[in-house]
Amino acid sequence: MRALCWTGAGRVAVRQVPDPELRNGHDAIVRVRLSSTCGGDLPLLAGRAPYLADGDVLGHEFLGEVVAVGPQVHRHRVGDRVVVSSTVACGSCWQCRSGAPWCCDNGNLVPEASELAYGQAVPGAFGRPTAAGGFAGGHAEYVRVPYADVGAYGIPEPVSDERALFAADAAPAGWLAAELGGVHPGAVVAVWGAGAVGQLTARAASLLGADRVIILDPLEDRLRMARRHTAAETVDPRHADIPAELRERTGGRGPDICVEAVGPAWDGRPRSLAGRFTGAAERPRAVYEAVHSCRKGGTVVVLGEFTGQVDAFPLDAVGAKGLRVRGARPHGAGQVPTLLERMARDELRTEHLATHRLPLEEGARGYALFRDRRDGCVRAVFSPDLPPAG
Amino acid sequence: MLARLAGARPRVNPADLHTGAPPAGGWEVVTINRPPNEVLPGGRRPEPLRRLGRAIQVDVWPAPAGRGTELAARIRPGATLPGLAAHVAGDDPARVVRTALRQAKQFAETGEVLRADRSPIDRGLAG
Ligand SMILES: [Zn+2]
Ligand SMILES: [Zn+2]
Numbered sequence: 051m052r053a054l055c056w057t058g059a060g061r062v063a064v065r066q067v068p069d070p071e072l073r074n075g076h077d078a079i080v081r082v083r084l085s086s087t088c089g090g091d092l093p094l095l096a097g098r099a100p101y102l103a104d105g106d107v108l109g110h111e112f113l114g115e116v117v118a119v120g121p122q123v124h125r126h127r128v129g130d131r132v133v134v135s136s137t138v139a140c141g142s143c144w145q146c147r148s149g150a151p152w153c154c155d156n157g158n159l160v161p162e163a164s165e166l167a168y169g170q171a172v173p174g175a176f177g178r179p180t181a182a183g184g185f186a187g188g189h190a191e192y193v194r195v196p197y198a199d200v201g202a203y204g205i206p207e208p209v210s211d212e213r214a215l216f217a218a219d220a221a222p223a224g225w226l227a228a229e230l231g232g233v234h235p236g237a238v239v240a241v242w243g244a245g246a247v248g249q250l251t252a253r254a255a256s257l258l259g260a261d262r263v264i265i266l267d268p269l270e271d272r273l274r275m276a277r278r279h280t281a282a283e284t285v286d287p288r289h290a291d292i293p294a295e296l297r298e299r300t301g302g303r304g305p306d307i308c309v310e311a312v313g314p315a316w317d318g319r320p321r322s323l324a325g326r327f328t329g330a331a332e333r334p335r336a337v338y339e340a341v342h343s344c345r346k347g348g349t350v351v352v353l354g355e356f357t358g359q360v361d362a363f364p365l366d367a368v369g370a371k372g373l374r375v376r377g378a379r380p381h382g383a384g385q386v387p388t389l390l391e392r393m394a395r396d397e398l399r400t401e402h403l404a405t406h407r408l409p410l411e412e413g414a415r416g417y418a419l420f421r422d423r424r425d426g427c428v429r430a431v432f433s434p435d436l437p438p439a440g
Numbered sequence: 441m442l443a444r445l446a447g448a449r450p451r452v453n454p455a456d457l458h459t460g461a462p463p464a465g466g467w468e469v470v471t472i473n474r475p476p477n478e479v480l481p482g483g484r485r486p487e488p489l490r491r492l493g494r495a496i497q498v499d500v501w502p503a504p505a506g507r508g509t510e511l512a513a514r515i516r517p518g519a520t521l522p523g524l525a526a527h528v529a530g531d532d533p534a535r536v537v538r539t540a541l542r543q544a545k546q547f548a549e550t551g552e553v554l555r556a557d558r559s560p561i562d563r564g565l566a567g
Contacts, residue, residue, distance in 0.1 A: 068563055073555040122551065142549040144473040144507050156546045159556050162535075186557060196554060 052434060053107045053190035054413040059097030062108060062413050070186060070194035075122030078198030080132060084215045085112035085188040086404065086431045087420040089245060089313035090355040091177065095417060099358070100163065100182040108413075109432075110136035110177040111218035112188025113211060116202070125199040131211075132202040133390070134195050136219040137381040138174045138185060141200035152379040157197070158183035172379070188218075189413060191434045203386045206394040212407075213393050215431060216246060216400035221389045222380035224250030224311070227351045228258050229384075230376045231307035235259030238300050240343065242336035243311035244272035244284070246403040246429050247353060251309050252280040253398060264299060266292065266336075271426045279402055287339075296343045304345035312336040313354035334360055341367050341375075349374040406430040411438035466514045467499075468534060470541045473508040474548045476500050480511075488543035488553075495519040496537060511544060513537050 055065045070079055088111055094102050102108075113133040116126050126132060139146050139154035146154050154173040158164065160183035161171030177187025186193065195202050205214045224247055233239055239255040241248050244267035252263045263282040267273055273284040285295055296305055312334075340350045341364045350373055368375060392398040405428045408416045416430030472479050479486065485498055496519070499512045515521065515533050525536050543553045 068558075070557060073557060074552050076550065076552065140546075140550045140554075142473065143545075144471065147473060156550055156554060159554060161542065180556075194557060197550070 051191040052410055053186070054109065054410055054432065055104075056095065056102040056106045056108055057104060060095065062095065062417060064411050064413060065105070067105070067107065067186075067190070070192050072118055072120045073194065074196060075120040076197045076199065077120045078116050078123055078126055078132075078195045078202060079118040080112075080114040080134060080193050080195055080202065081117045082112050082114040082188055082190060082193060082434055083131075084114075084211050084404075084431050084433055085109045085190075086215055086218070086220075086246075086429050087417055088219060088429075089247070091417070092313075092421055093355070094179065095421070100167070100179045102179045103181060106177075106180055106184070107186040107188075107190050108177045109187035109189035110175050111215060111220065112176070112193060113205065113215050113218065114193070116198075117192070119198065123198045126202055126204065130202075131205045131214075133205055133214045133217045133386065134176070134188070134193070135201045135203070135222070135381050135386060136175050136177075137201075137379055138176070138196055139200055139381050140197050146200070149384060151200070151381040151384070154381075159185070173381075189410060189432055191410075203390060206390055209390060209393045210401060212401035212404050212431075213399065214390065216250065216403060217386050217389050217393065219380055220246040220403070220429075221250045221254075221398065221400060222385040223247045223353055223378070224252075225254045225385045225389060226378045226380050227251045227309045227311065227353050228254035228260075228307075230378055231255075231309060231349045231351045233258040233260050233307055236261045237306045238262045238264075238303075239307045239309065240264045240266065240296055240305035240340070241282070241309045241311055242266050242340060243313070244269065244276045245311065245313075246400075247313075248309075248311035249276050249280055249282075249403065250398075250400065251311050251353070252276065252282040255307075256281045257392070257397065262299070264296065264305065269423055272423075272428065275402065275428065279399065292339050293343045300345070304343055304348065306345055306348050307351065308340035308344040308348065309351045309353060310334065310336045310340050311353045313356075333362070338364055341371075341373065344371065344373055346371045347373070349376060351376045351378065353378060403429050404431045407436070408432055409436035409438045410434045466517075466534075467512045468514060468537045468541055469510055469512040470545045471503045471507055471510050472545045472548050476502060476509045479509045479544070479548050486544040486547060488540040488547070489513055491522075492525055492536070492540055493522045495521045495525075511541060513541055 053067045057063045116130040138157035139151035140156035143155040157173030163182040164172045174183040178184025233255045237260045239260045244265045255263045265276045265282045266285045410432045419427040420430045503510045
């Protein structure tokens with residue numbers, strides 16, 4: 051089959067790779083119809099740790115049609131249209147059963163890698179380094195989906211592919227951020243980043259009854275899109291003193307919930323010379339601003355996937371203001387079915403985020419547009435069925 | 441330390457599994473979201489641990505707060521792992537024990553052990 055493979059720092063190319071096979075009784079094989087770029091891919095693409103290997107297939111957000119199922123798959127059959135959650139979870143361990151599938155114990159093929167990095171094995175995901183327990187990704191004609199009853203979700207008939215695609219990762223991430231942040235009717239929420247995840251966080255906050263939602267992003271086209279598709283107010287941080295602006299808009303209290311949805315530096319490349327040698331990650335400015343701006347006793351949710359340790363974190367403010375700081379990885383079990391229902395009821399629209407639709411063969415161009423945020427690109431999505439441009 | 445922890449809780453099938461001196465460190469432990477009688481059906485060690493034979497000690501006890509069963513294993517002092525396991529272990533035999541425990545956990549919880557894709561080399565090149 052054809053798949054978009056990582057071929058070295060900053061490079062991707064379509065290659066012929068073996069078709070995936072059913073390897074476990076719980077596996078399904080999905081023929082991909084659409085897959086999306088995501089900010090979490092960029093540090094990997096740039097060649098930052100954890101490292102991709104030459105030939106690893108990218109893409110953790112995809113949907114398609116089931117073409118084969120293992121004997122232990124009971125919820126899906128051949129022909130089903132499904133969207134697949136980005137994180138691989140088993141559905142049976144204590145973490146999964148107690149509602150935290152993003153902490154699954156069994157979804158990783160190389161648990162030693164994250165044990166070494168984080169002290170515990172975290173679940174694998176599609177399109178992540180195989181050396182770190184990841185699975186071949188969705189920028190391909192076919193994908194093997196382990197624990198398919200848990201990770202794949204049937205898409206209700208009225209929901210288009212372009213809409214349902216965002217139920218794989220971006221919409222659940224936004225929903226999870228709003229839930230973990232404790233968004234409630236009357237809450238005031240600030241979201242850093244007006245990409246797909248930021249916009250969907252804002253939308254989730256509105257649907258959960260937030261009184262005011264404020265999105266911050268330096269890109270005017272994204273702010274315009276956010277104003278049109280979410281009920282959010284927008285702030286361009288280039289022209290604002292952020293904490294002062296947020297104080298003014300929140301009666302001097304500061305937002306109840308601050309969500310970082312910017313992710314790592316856009317190119318994943320350390321800016322400083324020292325950083326280039328040590329591999330240190332870019333300082334997550336949005337997290338600092340969120341901690342600084344958040345109201346006393348409020349909650350900061352960090353959604354971005356950072357690729358290294360962060361020093362000089364404002365721990366003093368976390369203590370002095372009594373903040374709650376939460377991290378999260380989306381996994382569908384808690385969110386996808388209800389998000390798909392909301393999509394079917396037209397409460398949640400996401401198709402506008404797929405600004406560029408390209409054949410798989412134009413993967414390199416798609417990632418460049420997405421990375422550089424050129425041409426109004428919010429998400430480049432790929433379809434293996436589109437013929438390559440002659 | 442583990443002995444003390446274990447002693448504080450009711451043991452399951454200690455006669456079958458507990459051999460020789462009480463545990464004194466060097467244990468690898470996983471928590472399995474299943475009752476003890478499913479983790480060790482009929483008191484028998486699960487397959488991934490059985491493969492390591494007499495070289496390892498195994499112990500179980502219920503996990504707190506309804507989290508299932510804690511399954512512990514360690515290489516018996518002075519023992520060497522059998523055959524292929526010894527070869528795989530190299531200079532980190534504890535890793536073999538960890539892997540076996542993890543597989544026992546996956547098997548008990550999900551009914552199978554998660555397998556990687558076959559590499560192109562395994563399949564005799566692309567096709
Ligand atoms: Zn994503
Ligand atoms: Zn699990």
